[in-house]
Amino acid sequence: MSTLLFLIGEAFVNLRRNALVATGAVLAVFVSLALAFGALVFNELVRVNTLQWQEGDHLIIFLKDEGGPVAHSELLEQINDYPEVKNAWYMDKAGAYQEFLEIYSDQPALAATVTAADLPASIRVELDDISTYQEVQFRLVGHPLLRRLSVFSEGIERLLSLTGVLNSIGIGLVVLMGASAVVLIANTIRMAIYARREEIAIMKLVGAGNWFIRVPFIIEGATVGLLGGGLAAAAVFASHNLLERIPTDILIRFQVDPGFLLSRTILILAFGGLAGFIGSSLGLRRFLRV
Amino acid sequence: MIRLHNVAKVYDGGVVAVQEVSMDVRKGEFVFLVGPSGSGKSTLIRMCLREEKVTRGKIWVAGKDITKLPTWRVPYLRRTVGTVFQDFKLLPNKTVAENVAFALKVTGCPRSIVRRQVNTVLELVGLSAKTDRYPRQLSGGEQQRVSIARAFVNRPPILLADEPTGNLDPATSVGIMRLLDRINRTGTTVMMATHDFAIVDAMRRRVVQLDRGRVVRDQGESGYESSDES
Ligand SMILES: Nc1ncnc2c1ncn2[C@@H]1O[C@H](COP(=O)(O)OP(=O)(O)O)[C@@H](O)[C@H]1O
Ligand SMILES: [Mg+2]
Numbered sequence: 428m429s430t431l432l433f434l435i436g437e438a439f440v441n442l443r444r445n446a447l448v449a450t451g452a453v454l455a456v457f458v459s460l461a462l463a464f465g466a467l468v469f470n471e472l473v474r475v476n477t478l479q480w481q482e483g484d485h486l487i488i489f490l491k492d493e494g495g496p497v498a499h500s501e502l503l504e505q506i507n508d509y510p511e512v513k514n515a516w517y518m519d520k521a522g523a524y525q526e527f528l529e530i531y532s533d534q535p536a537l538a539a540t541v542t543a544a545d546l547p548a549s550i551r552v553e554l555d556d557i558s559t560y561q562e563v564q565f566r567l568v569g570h571p572l573l574r575r576l577s578v579f580s581e582g583i584e585r586l587l588s589l590t591g592v593l594n595s596i597g598i599g600l601v602v603l604m605g606a607s608a609v610v611l612i613a614n615t616i617r618m619a620i621y622a623r624r625e626e627i628a629i630m631k632l633v634g635a636g637n638w639f640i641r642v643p644f645i646i647e648g649a650t651v652g653l654l655g656g657g658l659a660a661a662a663v664f665a666s667h668n669l670l671e672r673i674p675t676d677i678l679i680r681f682q683v684d685p686g687f688l689l690s691r692t693i694l695i696l697a698f699g700g701l702a703g704f705i706g707s708s709l710g711l712r713r714f715l716r717v
Numbered sequence: 718m719i720r721l722h723n724v725a726k727v728y729d730g731g732v733v734a735v736q737e738v739s740m741d742v743r744k745g746e747f748v749f750l751v752g753p754s755g756s757g758k759s760t761l762i763r764m765c766l767r768e769e770k771v772t773r774g775k776i777w778v779a780g781k782d783i784t785k786l787p788t789w790r791v792p793y794l795r796r797t798v799g800t801v802f803q804d805f806k807l808l809p810n811k812t813v814a815e816n817v818a819f820a821l822k823v824t825g826c827p828r829s830i831v832r833r834q835v836n837t838v839l840e841l842v843g844l845s846a847k848t849d850r851y852p853r854q855l856s857g858g859e860q861q862r863v864s865i866a867r868a869f870v871n872r873p874p875i876l877l878a879d880e881p882t883g884n885l886d887p888a889t890s891v892g893i894m895r896l897l898d899r900i901n902r903t904g905t906t907v908m909m910a911t912h913d914f915a916i917v918d919a920m921r922r923r924v925v926q927l928d929r930g931r932v933v934r935d936q937g938e939s940g941y942e943s944s945d946e947s
Contacts, residue, residue: 429827430822430825433822626809629806629807630819631795632795632806633819633867633868634794634820635823636789636792637789
Protein backbone atom coordinates (compact mmCIF):
# COMPACT_ATOMS: atom_id res chain seq x y z
CA MET A 428 0.00 0.00 0.00
CA SER A 429 2.68 2.50 0.95
CA THR A 430 4.64 1.24 -2.06
CA LEU A 431 1.73 2.08 -4.35
CA LEU A 432 1.44 5.55 -2.84
CA PHE A 433 5.16 6.00 -3.32
CA LEU A 434 4.92 4.98 -6.98
CA ILE A 435 1.97 7.32 -7.57
CA GLY A 436 4.02 10.10 -6.01
CA GLU A 437 6.91 9.22 -8.30
CA ALA A 438 4.60 9.38 -11.31
CA PHE A 439 3.40 12.87 -10.45
CA VAL A 440 6.88 14.17 -9.70
CA ASN A 441 7.96 12.84 -13.09
CA LEU A 442 4.94 14.40 -14.79
CA ARG A 443 5.89 17.75 -13.33
CA ARG A 444 9.49 17.39 -14.47
CA ASN A 445 8.24 16.41 -17.89
CA ALA A 446 5.50 19.03 -17.90
CA LEU A 447 6.07 20.42 -21.38
CA VAL A 448 5.96 17.09 -23.19
CA ALA A 449 3.11 15.90 -20.99
CA THR A 450 1.08 19.05 -21.74
CA GLY A 451 1.62 18.53 -25.45
CA ALA A 452 0.41 14.96 -25.16
CA VAL A 453 -2.62 15.98 -23.08
CA LEU A 454 -3.61 18.57 -25.68
CA ALA A 455 -3.16 16.15 -28.55
CA VAL A 456 -5.23 13.50 -26.76
CA PHE A 457 -7.79 16.19 -25.99
CA VAL A 458 -8.15 17.12 -29.67
CA SER A 459 -8.40 13.47 -30.70
CA LEU A 460 -10.99 12.59 -28.11
CA ALA A 461 -12.96 15.82 -28.54
CA LEU A 462 -13.30 15.03 -32.24
CA ALA A 463 -14.34 11.49 -31.43
CA PHE A 464 -16.79 12.63 -28.76
CA GLY A 465 -18.11 15.38 -31.05
CA ALA A 466 -18.74 12.79 -33.75
CA LEU A 467 -20.72 10.69 -31.26
CA VAL A 468 -22.89 13.65 -30.25
CA PHE A 469 -23.41 14.77 -33.82
CA ASN A 470 -24.52 11.30 -34.81
CA GLU A 471 -26.94 11.29 -31.92
CA LEU A 472 -28.37 14.66 -32.98
CA VAL A 473 -28.88 13.43 -36.51
CA ARG A 474 -30.54 10.29 -35.23
CA VAL A 475 -32.89 12.17 -32.91
CA ASN A 476 -33.83 14.61 -35.62
CA THR A 477 -34.54 12.10 -38.31
CA LEU A 478 -36.21 9.23 -36.47
CA GLN A 479 -39.60 10.93 -36.56
CA TRP A 480 -39.64 10.89 -40.30
CA GLN A 481 -40.90 7.54 -41.33
CA GLU A 482 -40.68 6.13 -44.77
CA GLY A 483 -42.79 8.28 -47.08
CA ASP A 484 -44.04 10.95 -44.67
CA HIS A 485 -43.59 14.44 -46.03
CA LEU A 486 -45.53 16.59 -43.57
CA ILE A 487 -46.31 16.27 -39.92
CA ILE A 488 -49.23 18.38 -38.73
CA PHE A 489 -49.18 18.58 -34.97
CA LEU A 490 -52.66 19.19 -33.58
CA LYS A 491 -54.05 21.08 -30.65
CA ASP A 492 -55.99 18.99 -28.14
CA GLU A 493 -59.21 20.98 -28.54
CA GLY A 494 -62.10 19.02 -30.02
CA GLY A 495 -60.40 15.69 -29.38
CA PRO A 496 -60.31 12.75 -31.78
CA VAL A 497 -63.64 13.68 -33.36
CA ALA A 498 -62.49 17.07 -34.59
CA HIS A 499 -59.18 15.53 -35.52
CA SER A 500 -60.74 12.90 -37.78
CA GLU A 501 -62.81 15.57 -39.50
CA LEU A 502 -59.61 17.43 -40.33
CA LEU A 503 -58.03 14.18 -41.49
CA GLU A 504 -60.86 13.66 -43.96
CA GLN A 505 -60.46 17.21 -45.27
CA ILE A 506 -56.77 16.77 -45.75
CA ASN A 507 -57.23 13.47 -47.51
CA ASP A 508 -59.37 15.35 -50.01
CA TYR A 509 -56.62 17.86 -50.87
CA PRO A 510 -55.49 17.21 -54.47
CA GLU A 511 -51.77 17.30 -53.53
CA VAL A 512 -52.19 14.67 -50.87
CA LYS A 513 -51.54 11.08 -51.74
CA ASN A 514 -52.25 9.64 -48.37
CA ALA A 515 -52.76 10.96 -44.85
CA TRP A 516 -53.08 9.13 -41.55
CA TYR A 517 -53.74 9.98 -37.94
CA MET A 518 -51.42 9.38 -35.00
CA ASP A 519 -53.12 9.78 -31.63
CA LYS A 520 -51.47 10.67 -28.34
CA ALA A 521 -50.83 7.03 -27.48
CA GLY A 522 -49.15 6.49 -30.83
CA ALA A 523 -47.07 9.62 -30.35
CA TYR A 524 -45.98 8.33 -26.97
CA GLN A 525 -45.03 4.98 -28.49
CA GLU A 526 -42.97 6.79 -31.10
CA PHE A 527 -41.39 8.99 -28.47
CA LEU A 528 -40.39 5.93 -26.45
CA GLU A 529 -38.82 4.40 -29.53
CA ILE A 530 -36.85 7.50 -30.41
CA TYR A 531 -35.52 7.89 -26.92
CA SER A 532 -35.31 4.21 -26.06
CA ASP A 533 -31.68 4.63 -24.99
CA GLN A 534 -32.44 7.72 -22.94
CA PRO A 535 -34.82 6.55 -20.21
CA ALA A 536 -34.11 9.67 -18.15
CA LEU A 537 -35.69 11.86 -20.77
CA ALA A 538 -38.51 9.43 -21.50
CA ALA A 539 -39.46 9.27 -17.83
CA THR A 540 -40.24 12.98 -17.75
CA VAL A 541 -42.89 12.73 -20.43
CA THR A 542 -46.36 11.13 -20.46
CA ALA A 543 -48.74 10.43 -23.34
CA ALA A 544 -50.85 13.46 -22.33
CA ASP A 545 -47.89 15.78 -22.93
CA LEU A 546 -47.51 14.78 -26.52
CA PRO A 547 -49.67 16.15 -29.32
CA ALA A 548 -51.61 14.00 -31.75
CA SER A 549 -50.64 14.54 -35.34
CA ILE A 550 -51.60 13.90 -38.94
CA ARG A 551 -48.87 12.47 -41.16
CA VAL A 552 -49.12 13.34 -44.79
CA GLU A 553 -47.61 11.79 -47.87
CA LEU A 554 -47.63 14.06 -50.91
CA ASP A 555 -47.66 13.14 -54.58
CA ASP A 556 -44.91 15.68 -55.08
CA ILE A 557 -42.97 16.97 -52.11
CA SER A 558 -42.47 20.40 -53.74
CA THR A 559 -46.18 21.09 -53.31
CA TYR A 560 -45.95 21.15 -49.53
CA GLN A 561 -46.40 24.94 -49.49
CA GLU A 562 -49.92 24.60 -50.97
CA VAL A 563 -50.90 22.41 -48.04
CA GLN A 564 -49.24 24.77 -45.62
CA PHE A 565 -51.20 27.65 -47.16
CA ARG A 566 -54.53 25.84 -46.86
CA LEU A 567 -53.93 25.14 -43.19
CA VAL A 568 -52.76 28.60 -42.09
CA GLY A 569 -54.97 29.83 -39.30
CA HIS A 570 -56.76 26.54 -38.79
CA PRO A 571 -57.83 26.42 -35.13
CA LEU A 572 -56.52 22.88 -34.64
CA LEU A 573 -53.04 23.58 -36.06
CA ARG A 574 -50.32 23.58 -33.43
CA ARG A 575 -47.27 23.30 -35.65
CA LEU A 576 -46.41 22.00 -39.07
CA SER A 577 -43.14 20.20 -39.78
CA VAL A 578 -41.90 19.78 -43.28
CA PHE A 579 -39.71 17.00 -44.43
CA SER A 580 -37.26 19.35 -46.04
CA GLU A 581 -34.58 18.48 -48.51
CA GLY A 582 -32.08 19.14 -45.76
CA ILE A 583 -33.57 16.37 -43.69
CA GLU A 584 -33.77 14.16 -46.72
CA ARG A 585 -30.09 14.68 -47.29
CA LEU A 586 -29.33 14.14 -43.61
CA LEU A 587 -31.32 10.93 -43.69
CA SER A 588 -29.47 9.58 -46.67
CA LEU A 589 -26.26 10.66 -45.00
CA THR A 590 -26.93 8.95 -41.69
CA GLY A 591 -25.32 5.73 -42.79
CA VAL A 592 -22.27 7.52 -44.12
CA LEU A 593 -22.09 9.73 -41.06
CA ASN A 594 -22.27 6.72 -38.84
CA SER A 595 -19.35 5.01 -40.51
CA ILE A 596 -17.36 8.24 -40.62
CA GLY A 597 -18.09 8.76 -36.95
CA ILE A 598 -16.98 5.26 -36.05
CA GLY A 599 -13.94 5.59 -38.29
CA LEU A 600 -13.07 8.88 -36.64
CA VAL A 601 -13.44 7.42 -33.18
CA VAL A 602 -11.21 4.47 -34.04
CA LEU A 603 -8.60 6.61 -35.81
CA MET A 604 -8.48 9.26 -33.11
CA GLY A 605 -8.38 6.63 -30.41
CA ALA A 606 -5.46 4.91 -32.11
CA SER A 607 -3.61 8.19 -32.50
CA ALA A 608 -4.13 8.94 -28.81
CA VAL A 609 -2.60 5.56 -27.96
CA VAL A 610 0.38 6.12 -30.24
CA LEU A 611 0.90 9.62 -28.89
CA ILE A 612 0.99 8.43 -25.32
CA ALA A 613 3.29 5.56 -26.24
CA ASN A 614 5.68 8.08 -27.76
CA THR A 615 5.50 10.38 -24.78
CA ILE A 616 6.30 7.54 -22.45
CA ARG A 617 9.16 6.39 -24.64
CA MET A 618 10.63 9.87 -24.54
CA ALA A 619 10.22 9.96 -20.78
CA ILE A 620 12.03 6.63 -20.50
CA TYR A 621 14.81 7.92 -22.70
CA ALA A 622 15.16 11.09 -20.65
CA ARG A 623 15.39 9.02 -17.48
CA ARG A 624 17.47 6.10 -18.74
CA GLU A 625 20.37 6.80 -16.37
CA GLU A 626 18.09 7.02 -13.37
CA ILE A 627 16.43 3.78 -14.43
CA ALA A 628 19.83 2.08 -14.65
CA ILE A 629 20.61 3.25 -11.11
CA MET A 630 17.23 2.08 -9.84
CA LYS A 631 17.83 -1.37 -11.28
CA LEU A 632 21.26 -1.47 -9.72
CA VAL A 633 19.85 -0.98 -6.24
CA GLY A 634 17.35 -3.78 -6.79
CA ALA A 635 14.23 -2.14 -8.23
CA GLY A 636 12.07 -4.75 -9.97
CA ASN A 637 10.55 -4.21 -13.38
CA TRP A 638 7.13 -3.32 -12.06
CA PHE A 639 8.56 -0.90 -9.58
CA ILE A 640 10.06 0.98 -12.51
CA ARG A 641 7.13 0.53 -14.85
CA VAL A 642 4.17 1.44 -12.67
CA PRO A 643 5.01 5.17 -12.44
CA PHE A 644 5.24 5.33 -16.23
CA ILE A 645 1.89 3.59 -16.60
CA ILE A 646 0.31 5.97 -14.09
CA GLU A 647 1.86 8.82 -16.04
CA GLY A 648 0.35 7.59 -19.30
CA ALA A 649 -3.06 6.96 -17.78
CA THR A 650 -3.06 10.43 -16.23
CA VAL A 651 -2.25 12.03 -19.57
CA GLY A 652 -5.09 10.04 -21.16
CA LEU A 653 -7.54 10.91 -18.40
CA LEU A 654 -6.68 14.61 -18.52
CA GLY A 655 -7.06 14.64 -22.31
CA GLY A 656 -10.38 12.79 -22.04
CA GLY A 657 -11.56 15.15 -19.30
CA LEU A 658 -10.78 18.21 -21.40
CA ALA A 659 -12.55 16.63 -24.37
CA ALA A 660 -15.65 15.93 -22.28
CA ALA A 661 -15.59 19.49 -20.91
CA ALA A 662 -15.32 20.93 -24.42
CA VAL A 663 -18.23 18.87 -25.71
CA PHE A 664 -20.34 19.78 -22.66
CA ALA A 665 -19.58 23.44 -23.24
CA SER A 666 -20.50 23.39 -26.91
CA HIS A 667 -23.61 21.37 -26.15
CA ASN A 668 -24.61 24.04 -23.66
CA LEU A 669 -24.27 26.67 -26.35
CA LEU A 670 -26.35 24.62 -28.79
CA GLU A 671 -29.01 24.05 -26.18
CA ARG A 672 -29.70 27.80 -26.07
CA ILE A 673 -31.10 27.58 -29.59
CA PRO A 674 -34.91 27.31 -29.23
CA THR A 675 -36.41 23.90 -29.83
CA ASP A 676 -39.46 24.96 -31.73
CA ILE A 677 -37.80 25.17 -35.08
CA LEU A 678 -37.26 22.18 -37.26
CA ILE A 679 -34.15 20.71 -35.73
CA ARG A 680 -33.56 20.10 -32.06
CA PHE A 681 -30.09 20.53 -30.64
CA GLN A 682 -30.54 18.80 -27.34
CA VAL A 683 -29.41 15.35 -26.48
CA ASP A 684 -30.40 13.69 -23.28
CA PRO A 685 -28.16 14.48 -20.27
CA GLY A 686 -28.02 10.75 -19.65
CA PHE A 687 -26.59 10.26 -23.12
CA LEU A 688 -23.95 12.91 -22.50
CA LEU A 689 -23.09 11.47 -19.11
CA SER A 690 -22.73 7.90 -20.31
CA ARG A 691 -20.62 8.99 -23.27
CA THR A 692 -18.48 11.16 -20.97
CA ILE A 693 -17.74 8.18 -18.78
CA LEU A 694 -16.96 6.24 -21.96
CA ILE A 695 -14.55 8.94 -23.18
CA LEU A 696 -12.85 9.18 -19.80
CA ALA A 697 -12.50 5.43 -19.58
CA PHE A 698 -11.20 5.41 -23.11
CA GLY A 699 -8.68 8.16 -22.29
CA GLY A 700 -7.44 6.24 -19.28
CA LEU A 701 -7.33 2.99 -21.25
CA ALA A 702 -5.51 4.68 -24.13
CA GLY A 703 -2.99 5.93 -21.58
CA PHE A 704 -2.62 2.46 -20.10
CA ILE A 705 -2.21 0.74 -23.45
CA GLY A 706 -0.01 3.52 -24.79
CA SER A 707 2.37 3.44 -21.87
CA SER A 708 2.48 -0.36 -21.88
CA LEU A 709 3.39 -0.22 -25.57
CA GLY A 710 5.98 2.44 -24.83
CA LEU A 711 7.45 0.24 -22.10
CA ARG A 712 7.42 -2.97 -24.08
CA ARG A 713 10.86 -2.75 -25.58
CA PHE A 714 12.52 -1.75 -22.35
CA LEU A 715 12.75 -4.70 -20.05
CA ARG A 716 16.31 -5.94 -20.13
CA VAL A 717 18.09 -5.92 -16.84
CA MET B 718 29.91 -15.74 0.34
CA ILE B 719 31.19 -15.14 -3.18
CA ARG B 720 32.61 -18.02 -5.14
CA LEU B 721 33.88 -17.92 -8.72
CA HIS B 722 34.71 -21.07 -10.61
CA ASN B 723 36.66 -20.87 -13.84
CA VAL B 724 34.93 -17.67 -14.86
CA ALA B 725 35.58 -16.13 -18.25
CA LYS B 726 34.06 -13.10 -19.94
CA VAL B 727 34.41 -12.37 -23.63
CA TYR B 728 32.65 -9.17 -24.71
CA ASP B 729 30.91 -8.85 -28.04
CA GLY B 730 33.68 -8.06 -30.47
CA GLY B 731 36.01 -10.60 -28.95
CA VAL B 732 37.63 -8.66 -26.09
CA VAL B 733 38.64 -11.20 -23.45
CA ALA B 734 38.13 -9.24 -20.21
CA VAL B 735 38.32 -12.09 -17.69
CA GLN B 736 39.58 -15.65 -18.02
CA GLU B 737 40.01 -18.72 -15.79
CA VAL B 738 39.23 -16.80 -12.62
CA SER B 739 38.50 -18.93 -9.58
CA MET B 740 38.31 -17.52 -6.08
CA ASP B 741 36.41 -17.91 -2.85
CA VAL B 742 35.50 -15.04 -0.55
CA ARG B 743 34.34 -16.18 2.87
CA LYS B 744 31.73 -14.53 5.01
CA GLY B 745 33.05 -11.41 6.75
CA GLU B 746 36.18 -11.13 4.63
CA PHE B 747 37.50 -7.88 3.14
CA VAL B 748 39.11 -8.43 -0.25
CA PHE B 749 40.88 -5.97 -2.51
CA LEU B 750 40.78 -6.61 -6.24
CA VAL B 751 43.82 -4.87 -7.66
CA GLY B 752 45.44 -4.58 -11.04
CA PRO B 753 46.12 -2.05 -13.75
CA SER B 754 43.38 -0.36 -15.65
CA GLY B 755 41.74 -2.77 -18.08
CA SER B 756 42.72 -5.87 -16.11
CA GLY B 757 39.09 -6.91 -15.62
CA LYS B 758 38.23 -5.71 -12.11
CA SER B 759 35.02 -3.92 -13.09
CA THR B 760 33.94 -6.74 -15.33
CA LEU B 761 34.29 -9.17 -12.45
CA ILE B 762 32.18 -7.00 -10.16
CA ARG B 763 29.54 -6.48 -12.83
CA MET B 764 29.25 -10.22 -13.33
CA CYS B 765 28.65 -10.68 -9.59
CA LEU B 766 25.70 -8.26 -9.94
CA ARG B 767 24.44 -9.88 -13.13
CA GLU B 768 25.00 -6.63 -15.00
CA GLU B 769 27.00 -8.84 -17.33
CA LYS B 770 26.55 -12.53 -17.95
CA VAL B 771 29.52 -14.87 -17.68
CA THR B 772 30.72 -16.37 -20.92
CA ARG B 773 31.99 -19.47 -19.11
CA GLY B 774 32.15 -20.71 -15.55
CA LYS B 775 29.96 -20.24 -12.50
CA ILE B 776 29.47 -17.62 -9.81
CA TRP B 777 27.78 -18.24 -6.48
CA VAL B 778 26.66 -15.25 -4.45
CA ALA B 779 25.28 -15.86 -0.96
CA GLY B 780 25.03 -19.53 -1.82
CA LYS B 781 23.09 -19.11 -5.08
CA ASP B 782 24.38 -19.88 -8.55
CA ILE B 783 23.65 -16.52 -10.14
CA THR B 784 24.69 -17.60 -13.63
CA LYS B 785 21.45 -19.57 -13.76
CA LEU B 786 19.30 -16.92 -12.11
CA PRO B 787 16.16 -16.09 -14.14
CA THR B 788 15.93 -12.42 -15.09
CA TRP B 789 13.04 -11.71 -12.78
CA ARG B 790 15.10 -12.86 -9.78
CA VAL B 791 17.94 -10.43 -10.53
CA PRO B 792 16.45 -7.56 -8.46
CA TYR B 793 16.43 -9.89 -5.44
CA LEU B 794 20.12 -10.64 -5.99
CA ARG B 795 20.85 -6.91 -6.05
CA ARG B 796 19.03 -6.39 -2.78
CA THR B 797 21.38 -8.82 -1.06
CA VAL B 798 24.43 -7.08 -2.51
CA GLY B 799 25.12 -3.44 -1.71
CA THR B 800 27.07 -1.55 -4.38
CA VAL B 801 29.29 1.51 -4.37
CA PHE B 802 30.79 3.02 -7.51
CA GLN B 803 33.38 5.57 -8.47
CA ASP B 804 30.73 7.90 -9.88
CA PHE B 805 28.35 7.52 -6.87
CA LYS B 806 25.28 6.79 -9.02
CA LEU B 807 22.90 8.87 -6.93
CA LEU B 808 19.48 9.88 -8.24
CA PRO B 809 19.93 13.61 -8.99
CA ASN B 810 16.32 14.60 -8.30
CA LYS B 811 16.11 12.97 -4.92
CA THR B 812 17.42 14.27 -1.64
CA VAL B 813 20.01 12.45 0.44
CA ALA B 814 17.30 10.83 2.56
CA GLU B 815 15.20 9.89 -0.50
CA ASN B 816 18.20 8.36 -2.23
CA VAL B 817 18.94 6.17 0.76
CA ALA B 818 15.26 5.37 1.28
CA PHE B 819 14.93 4.24 -2.33
CA ALA B 820 16.91 1.06 -1.65
CA LEU B 821 14.34 0.14 1.00
CA LYS B 822 11.30 1.25 -1.00
CA VAL B 823 12.12 -1.19 -3.77
CA THR B 824 11.73 -4.00 -1.25
CA GLY B 825 8.25 -2.79 -0.28
CA CYS B 826 9.39 -1.82 3.19
CA PRO B 827 6.74 0.11 5.19
CA ARG B 828 7.24 3.84 5.56
CA SER B 829 7.81 4.00 9.31
CA ILE B 830 10.59 1.42 9.14
CA VAL B 831 12.12 3.19 6.14
CA ARG B 832 12.34 6.46 8.05
CA ARG B 833 13.95 4.84 11.07
CA GLN B 834 16.50 2.85 9.07
CA VAL B 835 17.42 5.83 6.91
CA ASN B 836 18.02 8.03 9.94
CA THR B 837 20.17 5.36 11.59
CA VAL B 838 22.35 4.77 8.57
CA LEU B 839 22.75 8.48 7.77
CA GLU B 840 23.95 8.95 11.31
CA LEU B 841 26.43 6.12 10.78
CA VAL B 842 27.94 7.86 7.75
CA GLY B 843 27.88 11.27 9.43
CA LEU B 844 25.31 12.98 7.22
CA SER B 845 22.43 13.52 9.67
CA ALA B 846 22.67 17.26 9.15
CA LYS B 847 22.32 17.08 5.38
CA THR B 848 19.40 14.71 4.82
CA ASP B 849 17.41 17.22 2.75
CA ARG B 850 20.20 18.27 0.41
CA TYR B 851 20.35 17.20 -3.20
CA PRO B 852 23.43 15.33 -4.47
CA ARG B 853 24.65 18.39 -6.42
CA GLN B 854 24.80 20.32 -3.14
CA LEU B 855 27.30 17.87 -1.64
CA SER B 856 31.04 17.35 -1.98
CA GLY B 857 32.33 14.21 -3.68
CA GLY B 858 33.19 12.62 -0.35
CA GLU B 859 29.71 13.35 1.00
CA GLN B 860 28.08 11.94 -2.12
CA GLN B 861 30.10 8.77 -1.70
CA ARG B 862 28.91 8.55 1.92
CA VAL B 863 25.33 8.78 0.70
CA SER B 864 25.95 5.99 -1.75
CA ILE B 865 27.52 3.86 0.98
CA ALA B 866 24.53 4.60 3.21
CA ARG B 867 22.21 3.46 0.42
CA ALA B 868 24.26 0.30 -0.13
CA PHE B 869 24.17 -0.53 3.57
CA VAL B 870 20.68 0.60 4.60
CA ASN B 871 19.03 -2.79 4.19
CA ARG B 872 21.98 -4.58 5.83
CA PRO B 873 23.05 -6.72 2.88
CA PRO B 874 25.44 -9.58 3.66
CA ILE B 875 27.72 -8.46 0.82
CA LEU B 876 29.05 -5.12 -0.32
CA LEU B 877 30.79 -4.65 -3.68
CA ALA B 878 32.73 -1.46 -4.34
CA ASP B 879 34.29 -0.50 -7.66
CA GLU B 880 36.96 2.18 -7.19
CA PRO B 881 34.93 3.95 -4.50
CA THR B 882 37.80 6.39 -3.89
CA GLY B 883 38.64 6.89 -7.55
CA ASN B 884 37.18 10.40 -7.69
CA LEU B 885 38.25 11.53 -4.22
CA ASP B 886 41.34 13.18 -2.77
CA PRO B 887 43.50 11.09 -0.41
CA ALA B 888 42.21 12.67 2.80
CA THR B 889 38.58 12.08 1.82
CA SER B 890 39.46 8.56 0.69
CA VAL B 891 40.73 7.71 4.15
CA GLY B 892 37.34 8.64 5.58
CA ILE B 893 35.57 6.45 3.03
CA MET B 894 37.88 3.51 3.82
CA ARG B 895 37.19 3.90 7.53
CA LEU B 896 33.52 3.66 6.78
CA LEU B 897 33.92 0.54 4.64
CA ASP B 898 36.08 -0.97 7.35
CA ARG B 899 33.40 -0.30 9.95
CA ILE B 900 30.79 -1.88 7.75
CA ASN B 901 33.05 -4.90 7.26
CA ARG B 902 33.39 -5.21 11.05
CA THR B 903 29.61 -5.61 11.36
CA GLY B 904 30.08 -8.89 9.51
CA THR B 905 29.45 -7.67 5.98
CA THR B 906 31.61 -9.28 3.31
CA VAL B 907 33.35 -6.57 1.29
CA MET B 908 35.00 -6.88 -2.11
CA MET B 909 36.57 -3.70 -3.40
CA ALA B 910 38.25 -3.04 -6.73
CA THR B 911 40.93 -0.36 -6.64
CA HIS B 912 44.25 0.66 -8.05
CA ASP B 913 45.01 2.98 -5.15
CA PHE B 914 48.07 1.27 -3.67
CA ALA B 915 48.28 3.64 -0.69
CA ILE B 916 44.92 2.41 0.52
CA VAL B 917 45.69 -1.23 -0.05
CA ASP B 918 49.04 -0.96 1.67
CA ALA B 919 47.52 0.80 4.66
CA MET B 920 44.69 -1.69 5.19
CA ARG B 921 46.69 -4.95 5.03
CA ARG B 922 43.85 -7.16 3.86
CA ARG B 923 43.55 -10.00 1.41
CA VAL B 924 44.62 -8.91 -2.07
CA VAL B 925 43.60 -10.56 -5.34
CA GLN B 926 45.64 -9.18 -8.19
CA LEU B 927 44.42 -9.35 -11.77
CA ASP B 928 46.45 -8.93 -14.89
CA ARG B 929 44.89 -9.07 -18.33
CA GLY B 930 41.89 -10.88 -16.92
CA ARG B 931 43.76 -13.53 -14.94
CA VAL B 932 44.42 -13.87 -11.23
CA VAL B 933 48.17 -13.51 -10.80
CA ARG B 934 48.26 -13.25 -7.01
CA ASP B 935 45.90 -14.08 -4.14
CA GLN B 936 47.42 -13.25 -0.79
CA GLY B 937 46.13 -12.64 2.72
CA GLU B 938 47.01 -9.53 4.78
CA SER B 939 49.04 -8.06 1.99
CA GLY B 940 49.95 -4.81 0.28
CA TYR B 941 49.48 -3.64 -3.27
CA GLU B 942 52.72 -5.29 -4.41
CA SER B 943 53.56 -8.89 -3.63
CA SER B 944 55.05 -9.11 -0.16
CA ASP B 945 56.63 -12.56 -0.33
CA GLU B 946 59.58 -11.47 -2.45
CA SER B 947 62.60 -13.44 -1.38
N1 LIG C 1 31.09 -3.24 -22.30
C1 LIG C 1 32.27 -3.61 -22.81
N2 LIG C 1 32.36 -4.01 -24.08
C2 LIG C 1 33.54 -4.40 -24.61
N3 LIG C 1 34.67 -4.43 -23.93
C3 LIG C 1 34.67 -4.04 -22.64
C4 LIG C 1 33.47 -3.61 -22.02
N4 LIG C 1 33.75 -3.27 -20.75
C5 LIG C 1 35.06 -3.49 -20.58
N5 LIG C 1 35.63 -3.94 -21.71
C6 LIG C 1 37.03 -4.32 -21.90
O1 LIG C 1 37.29 -5.35 -20.97
C7 LIG C 1 38.57 -5.20 -20.42
C8 LIG C 1 38.46 -5.13 -18.92
O2 LIG C 1 37.81 -3.95 -18.55
P1 LIG C 1 37.40 -3.59 -17.07
O3 LIG C 1 36.72 -4.77 -16.50
O4 LIG C 1 36.66 -2.32 -17.09
O5 LIG C 1 38.80 -3.42 -16.37
P2 LIG C 1 39.20 -2.56 -15.07
O6 LIG C 1 37.97 -2.31 -14.31
O7 LIG C 1 40.17 -3.44 -14.36
O8 LIG C 1 39.84 -1.31 -15.57
C9 LIG C 1 39.17 -3.95 -21.04
O9 LIG C 1 39.99 -4.35 -22.13
C10 LIG C 1 37.99 -3.20 -21.55
O10 LIG C 1 38.33 -2.47 -22.69
MG1 LIG D 1 37.16 -0.44 -13.72
